[in-house]
Amino acid sequence: MTMQWKLVCKQSDLVVGAGVAAMVNGEQIALFYVPESEKKVFAIGNWDPIGKANVMSRGLVAHLQNEWVVASPLYKQHFVLASGQCIEENIKVPHWSAKLEDDNLYIALN
Numbered sequence: 001m002t003m004q005w006k007l008v009c010k011q012s013d014l015v016v017g018a019g020v021a022a023m024v025n026g027e028q029i030a031l032f033y034v035p036e037s038e039k040k041v042f043a044i045g046n047w048d049p050i051g052k053a054n055v056m057s058r059g060l061v062a063h064l065q066n067e068w069v070v071a072s073p074l075y076k077q078h079f080v081l082a083s084g085q086c087i088e089e090n091i092k093v094p095h096w097s098a099k100l101e102d103d104n105l106y107i108a109l110n
């Protein structure tokens, strides 16, 4: 299947070092702008499967075990931004490739 880049927002809609939530094709996605990281922007599902609420975009971003992670604001589990994998539990949230081009942020949809 070919990957489709979907325009989601402007770079200026993102917050440096923190998350924002976006609705893409009826699904809530949490976007994290981490300029120090290699990828710059990460996109994971906004739904916290442990806390059972759309809160991931409100979590704290940190660098842990050599990965950029977000700590869920509810029960503080850490989710790896690049893969959606939870560090403490065997659970994963969806993740998407993201890219900045000019002032635009795109995520890859399959």
Ligand code: FES
Binding pocket: 082, 083
């Ligand atoms: S962990 Fe990267 S594609 Fe699923």
